[in-house]
Amino acid sequence: MKPHQSNRTPPSEYAALVALAAAVVVAVVMGVMTVRALITPAQEVSLPPGVRLIATNTLTAVSASVTPTAISTPSPSPSDPVEAAQAQTAEGEAVRAVMSSVVQVRANESLGTGFLVRQEDGRSFFVTNEHVVQGAEAVSVVAPDGTMHDAWVTAADPTLDLALLVVEGVSGMSPVRWGDVGDLRAGDPLYVIGFALGDELLGDPTVTRGVLSGRRMYGQVDYIQTDAAMNPGNSGGPVVSGSGEVVGVATWIIRELGGLPIEGINFAIPADVALAFIDRSV
Secondary structure (H helix, E strand, C coil): CCCCCCCCCHHHHHHHHHHHHHHHHHHCCCHHHHHHHHHHHHHHCCCCCCEEEECCCCCCCCCCCEEEEEECCCCCCCEEEEEEEEHHHHHHHHHHHHHEEEEEEECCCCEEEEEEEEECCCCCEEECHHHCCCCCEEEEEECCCCCCEEEEEEECCCCCCCEEEEEEEECCCCCCCCCHHHHHHCCCCEEEEEECCCHCCCCEEEEEEEEEEEEEEEEEEECCCCCCCCCCCCCCEEECCCCCCCCEEEEECCCCEEEEEECCCEEEEEEHHHHHHEEEHH
């Protein structure tokens, strides 16, 4: 009598088939997820090549065509661990000092950030983005002590995306110290201070850290490019060097280009452009 031959697949072959089937399923699912991740947001949001940062969580198209500007190599960092720690502590203290000059800007449904740049004859002047206050019938600022003050737009330049607000009755605040981004090198640290997401995140302004990525010419402005995170609500906030000097004003970001998501490409108006605007306006 011949030995009985089973029609069942041997355990080892069965396990191999199961593993192969699982791998196929995973590959298909991941492929679908990848396609959806790349396509669905574009279909639902219809993002243009470039986007401008808007305090009201809306997006306005801008050209993503920018021209790079030459920039020097990074500054050397301290090699001694103690010196490096001391430098980092001093850097943090310098940046935190700027926060006492930052206010939240409220304009109708728009929420952004501003900072104190000058005080004269009992009046305080704050810089913010023009798109934050554009078309607003009423503008106010919330000071670091929580008090709200009426503000008036004394000057606005939509091309530069800068606006100057004047406020009376603000006390306990000091104007920021300005710096020159030309003194910085690619890779030097930069900080963005502002009220990210407006009222969604309550409390003091938040701080994000990145580096000076480069300079990019768009129109007539030689913008600062940084990977320090900017989000709706950061509009008009100061971009600060490691020494606590304001070197720029946060203004716009690129989120999508040619159907691909973009991260870490954020722009600020350089300090010299902002200062020239202020001097013309006061």
